Amino acid sequence: MGAEKKWLFTLFSVVFLSVFLLLLYSISAFTSKPFPSAIRHGAHYPPAFAYYITGGRGDNNRIFRLLLAVYHPRNRYLLHLGADATDAERLSLLSDLKSVPAVNAFGNVDVLGKVDRLSDNGASKIAATLHAVSILLKLDRTWNWFVELSALDYPLITQDDLSHVFASVNKSVNFIDHTSDLAWKESQRIKPIVVDPALYLARRTQLFTATEKRPTPDAFKVFTGSPWTVLSRSFLEYCIFGWDNLPRILLMYFNNVILSEECYFHTVICNAPEFTNTTVNGDLRYMIWDSPPKMEPHFLTVADFDQMAQSGAAFARQFKRDDPVLDMVDREILKRGRFRVTPGAWCSSHGSWWTDPCSEWDDVNVVKAGPQAKKLDETITNFLDDLNSQTNQCK
Structure with missing residues (x-):
């Protein structure tokens, strides 16, 4: 009889557990939201951002992680996995995206x-x-600012924080580090004539450099600065549609300049009278450079976390693959679980170790600022003070 009682107890336990799990599944299926809430744009709603996230061979997992870290339903995202990536990496990225409920919805x-x-x-x-800007404009022209990130970057704030702070910023403002003081770049970057073979050859090769140099332009003033920017939609529409010929003329010129991404937008915006007064001289990035600076900043580590978190920057660069400091940012700043999007006011599910808080959602037009928003707001306020005084613009 003892053996029979144990067998019956085991049977009833299994049945009870099965019914309990089935009930949980039924409740989840009943309460889940298969349709997204309406996304609204305008003066009374938070701003939206268009993200262009790039990476190369072996970066599919890093791109996916970065997307989860900066994801919000109100934003638009375009992912660029380079031509050197394998088909398996592309399929893996697509598979990962399909696993995110909000992305699907x-x-x-x-x-x-x-x-x-x-x-x-x-x-x-x-x-x-x-090309990316053109695609994003074709897909959706309700976003307000364009942000380009690489697989080496990571956010230092939530998207709720970013939207909350930018809600008080004029939507024509451009965050672009720039200067006309070319210094050594004039002789080593501007005057040399180069040809980028990636524009016309299927295989990757080094730049071709001409033996002759050309004089510094006098038909326009050359500006240089950080390639990492936050640019307004109105300015980028000007660059794409160019109702005067300046963007195309400068594109032709910078086609033969080394590291033209450090000059093109900077020179266009500072030579276009209607946009000159929209520039904020900063890129909203946290980076640590050598002195004099090398081609790339230092790789950030756990030792840099405290200073990075207090910096008031929106993004940081650069990080090694799966560095422990990224886990610290997820845990301490973004409050993001592994393989989950950064939670915000739009998430309505009660998060746990087995439930994604953003697998269900309420009104996606509501944002709630966190503690990092105050630090970013101070940074933005200082930049806007410079903008209003016009002491640090296009000079």
């Missing part, structure tokens, strides 16, 4: 299908960025 993430080859220092990068 809101349909605001696209992956660039036909990608062009890029040279590290050539004009093909500018061509790719302009």
Whole structure:
């Protein structure tokens, strides 16, 4: 009899557990939201951002992680996995995207299908960025600012924080680090004539450099600065549609300049009278450079976390793959679980170790600022003070 009682107890336990799990599944299926809430735009709603996220061979997981970190239903995303990536990596990225409930419901993430080859220092990068802007404008013209990130970048604030702070910023403002003091760049970057073979060759090769140099332009003033920017939609529409010929003239010129992504937008905006007074001289990035600076900033580590978190920057660069400091940012700043989007006011599910808080949602037009918003707001306020005084614009 003892053996029979144990057998019956085991049977009843299994049945009870099965019924309990079935009940949980039924409740979840009943309460889940298969349709997205309405996304509204305008003066009374938070701003939206268009993200262009790039990476190369082996970066599919990093791109996916970065997307989750900066995801919000109100934004638009275009992912660019370089031509050197494998088909397996592309399929893996697409599979990962399909696993995110919000991405499936809101349909605001696209992956660039036909990608062009890029040279590290050539004009093909500018061509790719302009291509991305064109696609994002065609897909959705309700976003307000364009942000380009690479697989080496990571956010230091939530999208709720970013939208909350930018809600008080004039939508024509452009955050672009710039200067006309070319210094050594004039002789080493501006005067040399280069050709980017990625624009016309299927295989990747080094830039071709001419033996002759050309004089510094006097028909326009050359500006240079950080390639990492936050640009307004109105300015980028000007660059794409160009109701005067300046954007095209400068594109032709910078086609033969080394690292043209450090000059093109900077020179266009500072030579276009209607946009000159929209520039904020900063890129909203946290980076640590050598002195004098090298080609790339230091890789950030756990030792840099405290200073990075207090910096008031929106994004940081650069990080090694799966560095522990990224887990610290997820845990301490973004409050993001592994393989989950950064939670915001739009998420309505009660999160746990087995439930994604953003698998269900309420009104996506509501944002709630967190503690990092105050730091970013101070940074933005200081930049806008410079903008209003016009002491640090296009000089």
